[in-house]
Amino acid sequence: MRAVWIVSLVVSFGMASLVCAHPKPEAAYLNGDDPLRILILYSNQRSLPANMDLQRGLWWSLQESIDAHQIELYEEYLDIHRLPQGSEKSNMAPYLKRRYWGFEPDVIVAVGPQSIDFSRELLSGIFPDSPLIFAGLWEGQLTAEEVTQWSGGVFYELSVPKVLELVMGLLPDTQEIVLVGGSASFDQELLQAIRLELEDLVPWHVGEITDASPVEIEQAIQQLAEGAVVLFTTYFMDYEGNAFIPRRVLERIAKESPVPIFGFFDTMLGAGAVGVVSASTVEHGRKLGKLVLRMVAGESAEEIGVLTVPATEVLIDDRGMQRYDLDVESLPAEAKVFYGAPGLLEAHPVFVFLGSTVVLIQTSLILALLWARREKQKAESQAVEMERYFSTVFRESPNPKAVLRVSDCVFQDINPAYEEFFGIKREDAIGRTAEEVGIRALDQDPQFLEDFFKAGRRHRGHELKVQIASGDVRSVELFCSTVEIGGVSLYLIVALDVSDRIQAEKLRHNLARDNRIAQLGQISASIAHEINQPLGSILSNAESALMHLDALNVPNQELREILAEIKSEDRRATRVVENIRAMLGGYSESKAPVNLLQVIDEAGCMVQGEARRRGIDLCLPPSDICLCTVVGERVLLVQVLLNLIFNAMDAVESLPASQRLVVVDCDAITDSNQICVSVSDYGRGIPPNEIAELFEFYYSTKKKGMGLGLAISRYIIEDHRGRISVGNLKEGGACFKIWLPSKPNDA
Known part of the structure; x- marks a missing residue:
């Protein structure tokens, strides 16, 4: 129940948050494109109950913004109490700097005094522009002047009078109050604050058990006489520097205590404290989350002010009340009693189990029927949705599609692409056969299409020439599948234009x-x-x-x-x-002016389809290059380029798809009146010892090569008063270059 809360609050409150940076001028971060990054710095370890309760409340407040990717929450635990003295801060500062390098938080929340001290000394130098918010401090722990240095914060109320009122109501004969606490700086600071306030409120003796180990505290409490009451504060560390979880210390000393023990934090409930008067740790986290949301929404620190969680929780452990024979009627009206007498389940477990089993079986049967009904409705809904989906796919497909009835091959439906491709309208086609709308197969039996569909088997890629209603002839590849809809067998026909x-x-x-x-x-x-x-x-x-x-x-x-x-x-x-x-x-000795760009375009057009088939990216030069006219045989020059491009594609075909690139380029070299055409690939290149023999007849680097292509290419280029060469690229691959003299009047 709530018993776990107190130690947690102590730790979170032993980890109060400081935020020493200046708030950003226009803090409406939630309206931005990027999520707001919030860094939470806890003083101690995550497992402390107070940390977990405060974290729960904080996440509840911010959950909606986190789910909407408006806020990203990052949490760090300094664990200062347990680390070697002197090393925790110096080690944590560079760790945070490395961890969040280039990733400065938009808001930093420091939880607990240790986190505040750490932030004062080191954090402002790491994240100088991040607004800082504190949490986990009791009212009066900071001066008014210190509060103004931060962008905002949340205090909790430490109400000694309310605890004293609870004690006096339950134990009116109290004659002595004994304060118990640890030796950590936070333990001592809290104990002294409570002691000073108690001395002004009660005439009795106020004693202390501090600077002692848990064993020594346990022994000292057992010596207390009747009429004494123990107020447990916090216990994070003993005088030898050993770290503790306060809740565990309370459980130990309360086990054999002859006098009642009361506390100030809700995480102490269930650990042996008879009663606790405190501010809610979960509510502390919620208020902290709301403060963050208000800041990032644009409110200034002056408009928000410092929030406080009042000590309104009066929590009672019924087991302690019975142990010390305390009257429940003496409790205040707002008190909440936990761990009371066993309920029905504890008193009659067998009957409750049998009854629950019967109810569970009946409920399971009902749920099973409801689930089956839901699944049926879901399946029906999915069927309707799938029908709508496939109808949309059919209508929007860029490929011509048609649906024919199997029994008579009559059109049941056609999509817009089918209308456009075959030049017929949907309303004219439905209810008629292909022959009746003017679609017939050329060089085939007049009934070929009808017989094709009636073959009763699936057809994949049957290619034929079809004459459409307008008289045009189209080369198509037909795909046919049989489907059944509503008890009617239908053909689904897909026609692909294969003219290209x-x-x-x-x-x-x-x-x-x-x-x-x-x-x-x-x-x-x-x-x-x-x-x-x-x-x-x-x-x-x-x-x-x-x-x-x-x-x-x-x-x-x-x-x-x-x-x-x-x-x-x-x-x-x-x-x-x-x-x-x-x-x-196949050519004459006469040569004529030839535009090399036209030669390159013609060669590129002839190999583009093969390049796509192999998944190769073929890059051709832009069409606005000047000085590209030579005197020669166009057919032979195209042949040379084709040889080089196919060789380049062979070189990159075995590479990953992202590296399959062949580049054809053309440059005019004005100082020598030449034009250079290059074909580059980014394959594995040519071994240096093979370059000299590459253009010889019958020499090939391919297993099935004839060794004629490059030799013939060199012969053709030299016949055109040019030259051809090859070299390897620095980034890998080979580059073939052709130099041809430009036409004199274009030089």
Whole structure:
């Protein structure tokens, strides 16, 4: 019950909060975008009952703002009583500085005198701009001048007269009051404050048991005579520096005490105190939370003032009343009695258990029925919601979709994308078949679509050409699934426009064909180069022989005719080889002005689809680059770029998706009248020992490569009076560069 509260309050009150910073000028923090950060500094450990009660009240006040992410609460426990003397403050200050580095709290709350002292000495240097609030101090513990130094605070009332009134009401024959407390600074300060007030209120002897261990206090109390009353204050530390929890000390000394013990904090109830008159620790936390909310909402410290929790709690332990034979009728009207006589459960546990079991079973059955009913309603609601959801998905889908009845393939519904793609209206389609609205499959049986749907199985990606009502032809890929709604079997048809893909495939097919033709052309060039040398030698020898014959005037006409025939056949063979080379190369020797940006765009268009398929980001140069005209063969230059781009994509394909990047760039080098086109990848690069051989015929770094692409590319570029090179990038990957002379009138 409330018995746990007193020690907690003592600790929290042994941890009163100070906040020595200036309040921020416009403190309506809750209206900002970022949550308000509040740092709570408790003097002692978290397990103290007073700390837990104060924390509970604080969270209750701030819970709504915390749940709305308007406030973030951070809590630190200085635990000064238990740490080695002299080290706790010096160690805690740098710890807080490191922990909240770059994260200065908006408000700091110091709970307890130790926390206040710590804040005075060290905290203002760590968080100089954070407003400070104190809590956990009794009225009079700070002077009026000291109070004005803080942004706000909450006191609790320490009412010695009310405790004395309770004692006199229950024990009118009291002749001596004995104060019991510990040796900690807070213990001594509280004990002396109570003693001074008691001396002005009673004529009896006021004694003290302090600077003693719990064992010594227990022994001293057992020596007290009848007519004495013990007032327990707090006990955080003994004279040897050992730390204690006050509630535990009270439990020990009250166990065999011959005289009643009273206290000043609600956390002492249930630990042996007969009665307690105190301010509520939970209410203290609530008021602290309300003060924070008022400050952050914009109220100034002058408008709020210092709040006080009055000592209105009169808490009585009925076990102590019976132990010391005290009259319950002598209690004040506001007193609350705890730990009274056993109730029905304690008096008749078996009957209460059986009755509770029967009620529990009946309640469980009722709850089970209610739960089943709720689940049924929930399922029905979900079904309606899912139907609405799928209806929305069907209508809003960017892909053409249609619903057909299985029995006759009649349209039941189509979405707007289907209307737009096939050029029909929904009201015209519903109730009719595809053939009736003018949609038919080309190069297929007229009943193909109907037979396709009636096949009674799922179709995935069936591709065909369809003629729509307007007469246009569309290439589509059909997906068909069978569903049942309301006992009716329906087809769900999804049609995808694959015209772009087919066009891309055609481009790739043409690209492959052009690539093979270019490769054959370059191979023929290599063959021609090799054959022309012996043919040239034959021709030279034949001409030399004829010249010698003419010089010697040899009359052998037959020999002359043979040599002349060799010369003629050699020239014919040369022409044949050149013709074959021109035919296989697929291009003429004539060159024309070519815009390199158009070449790059054409190559990019041809590989864009493949790049998307591989998940590669292909970056092309902007279209506003000037000085990009060269003289050359457009087809061959496109072929070179395609070879380089495909090689770059191969290099990055195995990398993570975020690193698959191929960059094509184009720069005009004005001082040398050249244009540089680069193709860069960010793969693993090229081994330095392989760069020199990379452009040789039949040399490849790929397992299945032919070793022709780069050799052919170099041949084409050199034929255009340019050059091609390769190098590794510092950040990884390779960069191929092509230099071509720019057109003179564009230089």
